Amino acid sequence: DIQMTQSPSTLSASVGDRVTITCRASQSISSWLAWYQQKPGKAPKLLIYKASSLESGVPSRFSGSGSGTEFTLTISSLQPDDFATYYCQQYNSYSLTFGGGTKVEIK
Amino acid sequence: EVQLVESGGVVVQPGGSLRLSCAASGFTFDDYTMHWVRQAPGKGLEWVSLISWDGGSTYYADSVKGRFTISRDNSKNSLYLQMNSLRTEDTALYYCAKDRLGSGAFDIWGQGTMVTVSS
Numbered sequence: 001d002i003q004m005t006q007s008p009s010t011l012s013a014s015v016g017d018r019v020t021i022t023c024r025a026s027q028s029i030s031s032w033l034a035w036y037q038q039k040p041g042k043a044p045k046l047l048i049y050k051a052s053s054l055e056s057g058v059p060s061r062f063s064g065s066g067s068g069t070e071f072t073l074t075i076s077s078l079q080p081d082d083f084a085t086y087y088c089q090q091y092n093s094y095s096l097t098f099g100g101g102t103k104v105e106i107k
Numbered sequence: 108e109v110q111l112v113e114s115g116g117v118v119v120q121p122g123g124s125l126r127l128s129c130a131a132s133g134f135t136f137d138d139y140t141m142h143w144v145r146q147a148p149g150k151g152l153e154w155v156s157l158i159s160w161d162g163g164s165t166y167y168a169d170s171v172k173g174r175f176t177i178s179r180d181n182s183k184n185s186l187y188l189q190m191n192s193l194r195t196e197d198t199a200l201y202y203c204a205k206d207r208l209g210s211g212a213f214d215i216w217g218q219g220t221m222v223t224v225s226s
Contacts, residue, residue: 001169032210032211034210034211034212034213036152036213038152043202043216043217043218043219044152044202044213044216045216046207046212046213046214049207049210049211049212049214050210050212053210055207055214087151087152089152089154089212089213091210091211091212094157094166095154095166095168095169096142096154096157096211097154098151098152098153098154099151100151101151101152
């Protein structure tokens with residue numbers, strides 16, 4: 001199975017900060033990567049698919065990049081509504097896997 | 108409104124069985140691959156299984172292979188997960204999720220149904 005490693009596991013930031021989360025795959029997954037945001041008690045929400053495509057309705061301050069084995073999610077200017085846990089997920093084979101998550105906390 | 112609603116989660120003893128259901132509405136159900144994803148309390152997300160639009164192809168995580176069976180009834184816009192030989196480590200909130208066509212990402216999620224395996 002393809003392993004997905006996210007870093008950092010926790011991130012403390014302030015409103016207005018630029019935030020970057022990294023996700024590394026144990027082998028190449030081309031661009032088959034998605035990013036999700038999850039708030040406590042809620043289902044995950046799709047932000048980015050195919051590594052860099054913004055899901056409809058998601059604010060443009062979210063962006064994704066990368067291909068192969070290294071990917072990033074960037075929030076250009078952190079807003080109060082963005083404090084949450086973020087997960088990457090690969091779909092390069094019929095055994096999908098998620099990263100361990102990155103919790104974005106208020107500094 | 109596009110919606111997925113899971114049901115069937117309960118407390119069950121180790122070794123027991125359970126069937127989860129997911130009712131879909133607001134989209135053409137039989138156009139899409141569907142998934143089950145779970146989340147143990149306080150933990151991250153774990154993909155469980157997927158089924159193709161016509162039910163002809165199914166895939167499972169190694170952790171549930173041979174114990175869980177995914178199925179669908181397109182005439183009822185419904186997705187199912189039959190869970191047998193349940194273990195304490197299967198305790199989780201189980202989500203059904205719709206595949207974003209052609210991307211392998213999950214664009215619509217239900218609210219989840221809780222399965223607790225405990226004696």
